[in-house]
Amino acid sequence: MSTSTLKVESGIQLLARLTKKPTIQNFYPPLFQSDPKPREVIEITFSEDAPQCLLNDIICTNLLPANFGGAEMGLLMFNCSGNFSYVSLMSRVRTKIMANTTFTGDKIDDIIEGLFNNLFVVEIHDATQYYTTLYNLENVLTAHPNISMIIFDTITAFYWSEQGYKIQKMDTYLKRVLSKIQHVTREHNVIVLYTKPEYFNSHKDVSDNQEPCCEFPCLEGVNYKIGVSYDKDNNYIAKIKSYNIQLEKGFCVTDDEIRWF
Structure with missing residues (x-):
């Protein structure tokens, strides 16, 4: 006699399954040729001198309405690094809105207030x-x-405070934390984006045969890996890698504004 397993879902899981997410479009075009799908994972690795304004620019673009060239997404951010600044983000949002409209004064303030209700x-x-x-x-x-979308900046912020007499390998720790996040979020069809410092790797622990953390084609459980570093020409290079794409994009930062090449 064959047996089967009956999966019982909670009320929260049922609501999550029945709730339709908005269609994602214009998800930061400078880095993504196609929009990430719900439940996909994006990793951004920063070198020590990489600018925080890149993450702010991604947040800004994804908050903006479609008529301002944005993705019009609701975002939840775990500010673990203490680097996030409402003032800096609001300035960037205002600059982008003013560049795409003739609105002034109170009208722009109303638009910004509406956007920040989604953050x-x-x-x-x-x-x-x-x-x-x-x-x-x-x-x-x-x-x-x-x-x-849920953003973790940075996902590895508490690694050292969690270590006891036996130090856990960095890659093992990262996979464990990411697995916990996906276990909670997978029913809600959200994109997960996290940052980590460039040094956070224990290369001996990386295996080509690792089980992916998500069901979509990916690299070691991550759908997009973006490495940002400083080059010899005083510019920044973003190396984007997914299971079927590898490309490089350059940018510079002037007065805290990003210009892509």
């Missing part, structure tokens, strides 16, 4: 708060079904 930032100060917030994430995503 949810959680300030994370230690590992306990990190995981407590993560385990409560299902409730947050259910209460705000317009959230289409």
Whole structure:
């Protein structure tokens, strides 16, 4: 006699499954030739001198409405590094809006207020708060079904504070944290984007036979890997890699504004 396993879903999982996410378009075109799909994972690796303004520019573009060239997404951000600045982001949003409209004054302020209603930032100060917030994430995503992307800056912020007498390899730690995140978020069809420093690697732990963390074609559980570094010509290079794409894009930063080549 054959046996079968009956999968029982919670009320939160049922709501997540029945909730339709907005169609994602114009997801930061300078880096992505095609828009990432729900449940995909994006890794951005920064060198020590790479600018924080790149992440702010990605957030800004994805918040903006379609008529301003944006993706019009709801975003949830785990600010683990303490580098996020509302002032800097608001300045960037205002600059992009003013470049694409003749609106002034109160009208622009109203647009910005509407955009920031779609941005949810959680300030994370230690590992306990990190995981407590993560385990409560299902409730947050259910209460705000317009959230289409979750950002972790940086995903490895509490690595050293979690190490005991036996040090866990960096790649093992990263896979474990990412697996926890995907376990919570997979029913909600959100894009996960995380940053990590360039040095955070334990190359001996990387295997070509690792099981992917997600069901879509990917590299070691990550659909897009973007490495940002400084080159000899005083510009920045972003190396984008996915399971079927490898390309490089250059940019420079002037007065905290990004210009792509």
